[in-house]
Amino acid sequence: MFTSIGEIYEEVPCVGPETKSREVDKIFKSLPNIQGIIVKTDESYFALVMKTSFYQVIGNQYGYNLYMGRPIDLIMNKSPLVLDHMRPILEVSQLAMERPIEELYDYIIVTKEDQCLGAVSIQSLLLAFAKIQKETALLMNPLTGLPGNNSIDHELAKILDVERFSVLYVDLDNFKTYNDTYGFKKGDDLLLATADVITRNVANNFFGHIGGDDFVAILHHHNYEEIAGNIINDFSRTIQGFYSDLDWAQQYVIAENRAGHIEKIPLVSISIAIVTNKEQSFVGIQHIVDEAATIKKLCKQQQFSCFITNSPKTLAK
Secondary structure, X not given: OOOEHHHOOEOOOEEOOOOEHHHHHHHHHHOOOOOEEEEEOOOOOEEEEEHHHHHHHHOOOOHHHHHOOOEHHHOOEOOOOEEEOOOEHHHHHHHHHOOOHHHOOOOEEEEXXXXXXXXXXXXXXXXXXXXXXXHHHHHEOOOOOOEOHHHHHHHHHHHOOOOOOEEEEEEEEOHHHHHHHHOHHHHXXXXXXXXXXXXXXXXXXXXXXXXXXXXXXEEOOOOHHHHHHHHHHHHHHHHHHHOOHHHHHHOEEEEEOOOOOEEEEEOOEEEEEEEEOOOOOOOOHHHHXXXXXXXXXXXXXXXXXXXXXXXXXXXEO
């Protein structure tokens, strides 16, 4: 997937400011597919002549006689958009659309260490932008906008080579009952609130959404206890706002269990299964996933928010 303008630029002719307009005319006629020509005025300064602007000037009643035999610097754009090749496509798209309306379709000049590489057309920029948006959508969870399963697998593969890591598998207990009782809209709102809680507490670490009420955070350290504890405390403060006063006061809802029987079912709690290489090594992603599944079963046996780790298997609530 393209990410920077250095991956989508095209080479275009470059001339000096003393070049006569008739020479520029010859270049445009000999290369009908190019939209513009770059003018290099000194070591690190560039100007631009777009084909449409050039012929608007040359093509009027007096323009041909006035400019055709004179240097191109009389009609070139002396302040085009000039950007380094590493600038992200999404950022460049925003900058391009902020230009004056008469320059919206002009080339964007691409440089590297003050040397001109070429130019990016608006067509190429918009096509790359659309491709990024499409591929990003495939990688993100549609509800939370968090990285989805492909991104999670990619991040898990990377941690196998790091010295320290902790993987937090987070899910909600009794979430199905909440959905059945309060409806899918409130259920989605609870998932979004849960995502916000985890995001606040994992800071700049990777955080993804597997789907449903399952999330994953990946830490490149072993300070997982404090983070897991903060997530539980934050969630405990948040969850009250998702229940009626009666349900919160009695700490259960009357609902149908998975066997189809009506019973008192506890309110939603949060479980965190933590897999870390603090005292255990792993040979692959599946090894990590299998260990997490074992710990997750232990979490599900509790009737309260908790986290359990593999190093050693300790319970905290």
